[in-house]
Amino acid sequence: MIYRTLKRESMAVLVDRLKEGGLVAPVREDGVVVFRPIQGDREVASDYINPTNSVKDVFLPQTESLFRFNTAEKGLEIEATPPEGPKYVLGVRPCDAAALELLDHVFAEGQYTDSYYQRRRAEVTVIGVACDQVGESCFCTAFGLSPGHRRGADVMMYRLDDESYLVAFEGERGHRLAEEYPDLFGEAPAEETIEAVVTSYQSREVPAGRVELDGITEKLDGMFEHPLWAKLAARCLKCGICTYLCPTCHCFCLDDEALGYEGVRYRCWDSCMYPDYTLMAGGHNPRPEKANRTRQRFMHKLNYFVHNHGEFQCVGCGRCVDKCPVGLHMLAVIYDIKGVDSDGGQ
Amino acid sequence: MSVKESWEPKIIGFCCNWCSYAGADLAGTSRMNYPASIRVIRVPCSGRVNPQFIARAFQLGADGVLVAGCHPGDCHYSTGNYFTRRRMLLLTRFLEYLGVDPDRFEVRWISGSEGQKFADTVREFTERVRALGPSPKKRDAS
Amino acid sequence: MSGMNQVTDRLRERVRELLADGKIHTFIGYERAWDPYRPIPFFATEAGEAERLIIDELCVPSTPKYMLDFFGREGVVGLLVKGCDSLAVERLLRDHRVERESMYIIGVACTGLLDRDKVKARALEEGWGAVEEVRREGDAFVLVTAAGEKELGPEYLMERCRTCEVKVPTVYDELLGEEVAATAEPRDFAEVAEIEAMTPAERRAYWERQFSRCIRCFACRNVCPACNCRICVFEERVPRWLGRKTDVGEQEMFHFTRALHVAGRCVDCGECDRVCPVNIPLRKLNRKLMKDIGELFGIEKPFMPAETEPLGQFRPDDPDEFE
Numbered sequence: 036m037i038y039r040t041l042k043r044e045s046m047a048v049l050v051d052r053l054k055e056g057g058l059v060a061p062v063r064e065d066g067v068v069v070f071r072p073i074q075g076d077r078e079v080a081s082d083y084i085n086p087t088n089s090v091k092d093v094f095l096p097q098t099e100s101l102f103r104f105n106t107a108e109k110g111l112e113i114e115a116t117p118p119e120g121p122k123y124v125l126g127v128r129p130c131d132a133a134a135l136e137l138l139d140h141v142f143a144e145g146q147y148t149d150s151y152y153q154r155r156r157a158e159v160t161v162i163g164v165a166c167d168q169v170g171e172s173c174f175c176t177a178f179g180l181s182p183g184h185r186r187g188a189d190v191m192m193y194r195l196d197d198e199s200y201l202v203a204f205e206g207e208r209g210h211r212l213a214e215e216y217p218d219l220f221g222e223a224p225a226e227e228t229i230e231a232v233v234t235s236y237q238s239r240e241v242p243a244g245r246v247e248l249d250g251i252t253e254k255l256d257g258m259f260e261h262p263l264w265a266k267l268a269a270r271c272l273k274c275g276i277c278t279y280l281c282p283t284c285h286c287f288c289l290d291d292e293a294l295g296y297e298g299v300r301y302r303c304w305d306s307c308m309y310p311d312y313t314l315m316a317g318g319h320n321p322r323p324e325k326a327n328r329t330r331q332r333f334m335h336k337l338n339y340f341v342h343n344h345g346e347f348q349c350v351g352c353g354r355c356v357d358k359c360p361v362g363l364h365m366l367a368v369i370y371d372i373k374g375v376d377s378d379g380g381q
Numbered sequence: 382m383s384v385k386e387s388w389e390p391k392i393i394g395f396c397c398n399w400c401s402y403a404g405a406d407l408a409g410t411s412r413m414n415y416p417a418s419i420r421v422i423r424v425p426c427s428g429r430v431n432p433q434f435i436a437r438a439f440q441l442g443a444d445g446v447l448v449a450g451c452h453p454g455d456c457h458y459s460t461g462n463y464f465t466r467r468r469m470l471l472l473t474r475f476l477e478y479l480g481v482d483p484d485r486f487e488v489r490w491i492s493g494s495e496g497q498k499f500a501d502t503v504r505e506f507t508e509r510v511r512a513l514g515p516s517p518k519k520r521d522a523s
Numbered sequence: 524m525s526g527m528n529q530v531t532d533r534l535r536e537r538v539r540e541l542l543a544d545g546k547i548h549t550f551i552g553y554e555r556a557w558d559p560y561r562p563i564p565f566f567a568t569e570a571g572e573a574e575r576l577i578i579d580e581l582c583v584p585s586t587p588k589y590m591l592d593f594f595g596r597e598g599v600v601g602l603l604v605k606g607c608d609s610l611a612v613e614r615l616l617r618d619h620r621v622e623r624e625s626m627y628i629i630g631v632a633c634t635g636l637l638d639r640d641k642v643k644a645r646a647l648e649e650g651w652g653a654v655e656e657v658r659r660e661g662d663a664f665v666l667v668t669a670a671g672e673k674e675l676g677p678e679y680l681m682e683r684c685r686t687c688e689v690k691v692p693t694v695y696d697e698l699l700g701e702e703v704a705a706t707a708e709p710r711d712f713a714e715v716a717e718i719e720a721m722t723p724a725e726r727r728a729y730w731e732r733q734f735s736r737c738i739r740c741f742a743c744r745n746v747c748p749a750c751n752c753r754i755c756v757f758e759e760r761v762p763r764w765l766g767r768k769t770d771v772g773e774q775e776m777f778h779f780t781r782a783l784h785v786a787g788r789c790v791d792c793g794e795c796d797r798v799c800p801v802n803i804p805l806r807k808l809n810r811k812l813m814k815d816i817g818e819l820f821g822i823e824k825p826f827m828p829a830e831t832e833p834l835g836q837f838r839p840d841d842p843d844e845f846e
Binding site: 066325 | 556557558561563564565566584589592647732733736738739740741742744745746758766767768769770797798800801802804
């Protein structure tokens with residue numbers, strides 16, 4: 036862990052340099068802020084709570100080519116397509132950065148790992164920016180995170196004063212960035228200052244995060260058949276907004292696309308909220324009703340993931356709270372789960 | 382994407398079996414000359430032409446798309462091309478609205494005896510598309 | 524003009540009766556939820572739940588499409604329906620996706636809904652806290668918030684409500700509240716004309732930018748009352764009309780196809796535009812087709828469901844600009 040400072044006016048220089056290696060950062064466009072490759076005349080946005088899409092897009096792209104195939108000449112030829120992409124992602128909030136470590140449980144740990152995901156995790160530097168503003172729908176503190184938390188980030192920027200940032204560099208990728216541009220990063224301030232700044236961010240009030248999650252996993256253990264799921268699911272539109280914007284959702288599908296003799300096999304996002312997500316050849320669908328799927332989503336996040344990996348699969352980023360057109364989001368569901376009797380009463 | 386020196390316009394032509402395809406046949410048997418730029422796709426009726434065919438054609442590299450059918454009133458299926466007419470009126474405007482150059486999309490009524498009209502249409506359309514250059518609407522086929 | 528909240532008590536009373544008498548098994552209305560500025564659809568299944576129902580100018584989401592979830596189920600579903608919702612009901616009826624007898628429709632006259640995003644932004648900025656009531660006073664909206672009463676002018680109307688003359692639902696079993704005059708700004712399709720005025724290159728760049736944000740969540744399709752096929756074209760595997768790859772070309776293909784599939788059947792409810800999480804201006808696509816249909820085929824109100832839809836019919840003397 037090393038600390039440095041970065042002058043506000045040097046930010047533009049840093050962005051220019053990062054662009055050379057490929058940079059993804061939040062961009063304001065047509066009324067939304069979204070993570071985009073910084074090319075052409077795109078400018079990095081600054082005044083936002085959290086981009087609409089998440090940093091997951093960089094590490095688990097919505098469409099990822101796995102290999103190309105060709106049957107023209109010598110039977111079947113297969114050529115792997117290694118992952119491409121930016122080397123840097125800037126403007127990542129602590130919640131999104133922490134989400135990467137949750138995705139790591141699935142794609143980078145244990146017996147089966149995903150080489151495409153791992154390669155990106157190894158090569159992409161995550162540059163976080165601690166939260167000056169806290170959104171109404173933010174609830175990261177419910178999951179042990181905070182507006183200044185560093186989990187998952189290689190670099191974290193805190194506002195030191197009106198003219199400069201305090202920058203924390205962590206791990207191999209973080210240190211590499213500090214060493215690459217020594218002319219941009221100034222000396223660290225005094226230790227007490229560092230501690231004061233970091234503490235002020237990490238203890239910042241997150242009103243919606245006051246929801247208490249103790250015991251919820253155990254309660255859900257007995258709620259598989261609860262009538263709550265049907266009640267919640269009634270208003271679901273069966274779209275993919277929650278799953279696609281969520282930084283920890285990771286369901287995917289494999290598919291082929293070919294024209295003539297050539298084609299590509301790719302992985303693409305899929306959503307457990309879609310009716311045919313679990314549709315099998317032969318026509319059987321184990322989750323035919325909305326209630327089945329709603330139950331699946333929230334059990335996965337609050338119960339199954341806890342049993343499988345030891346922690347909740349949510350970072351309280353609040354995107355589902357903001358964007359679900361019918362208010363079927365994590366906070367609403369958590370409160371509803373807490374409010375019912377686990378044996379089926381109301 | 383660089384333009385090859387030898388670029389030739391690639392035109393997809395949807396021709397209805399009973400009139401315009403027959404007209405194309407007639408152009409052939411009468412030894413009329415027309416550019417080899419057109420790839421004809423025979424459909425039973427111009428009313429069978431789904432707007433998605435046209436969009437896909439442009440996406441997959443067509444520099445121009447032609448839809449040819451019977452003259453309104455002469456449809457082999459009585460009313461098919463009346464629906465075509467409404468649909469194509471809408472489609473020409475919609476494609477333009479989305480940024481496709483309207484000169485790349487052509488709708489013609491060509492009867493079975495109008496071999497000359499078919500040849501003339503392909504010739505004129507090819508020259509118009511040649512002047513526009515390769516279509517910018519391309520996506521990776523795979 | 525009085526606000527819709529005036530009929531709240533009567534609404535609750537009627538729903539309580541309907542549920543208690545067993546005339547309906549479910550009533551779909553609205554309740555104030557975690558975000559009081561964004562009431563959500565609420566499905567009451569017991570008489571006691573009627574108390575949770577509310578109705579005011581923040582109750583925006585369209586609910587008739589939920590009838591498709593009850594397809595094949597016995598019994599009657601109660602619905603609370605505003606003008607725009609009633610057009611959605613008509614659309615579903617004309618497409619034979621719902622039976623009239625399976626609905627009991629309580630209509631309410633609406634003089635226009637609030638733009639929730641605009642209101643929410645103002646409320647957050649000025650620290651209004653929660654809202655518990657919305658009234659109409661003349662042209663203005665009055666919100667009763669934790670920080671006192673706040674007045675909002677007609678500029679807080681939802682865009683789509685400015686030009687809506689369907690103030691009273693066109694279909695209902697009973698109407699709550701008074702009828703209101705069907706006044707509205709003319710539907711001039713200004714936002715369509717703006718794009719028509721661009722150069723081809725500008726248009727191409729504009730739409731590419733919009734579509735490149737699309738995440739293919741299908742929220743627009745799922746909320747649309749005109750998108751009611753049992754098996755959607757995008758769900759068919761054979762033939763595969765749309766790949767799952769998410770490049771700009773496929774996104775464009777999706778929006779192009781959906782716009783054409785609802786052409787002539789769109790009721791201009793604007794829900795597609797509202798639910799899009801990445802602000803793609805979907806109404807500008809549907810309204811372009813609507814405008815052209817109206818002009819080309821001489822249809823005065825191309826958004827109103829009719830006996831036969833414009834692209835399902837023809838006239839021998841239709842315009843013909845093809846040689």
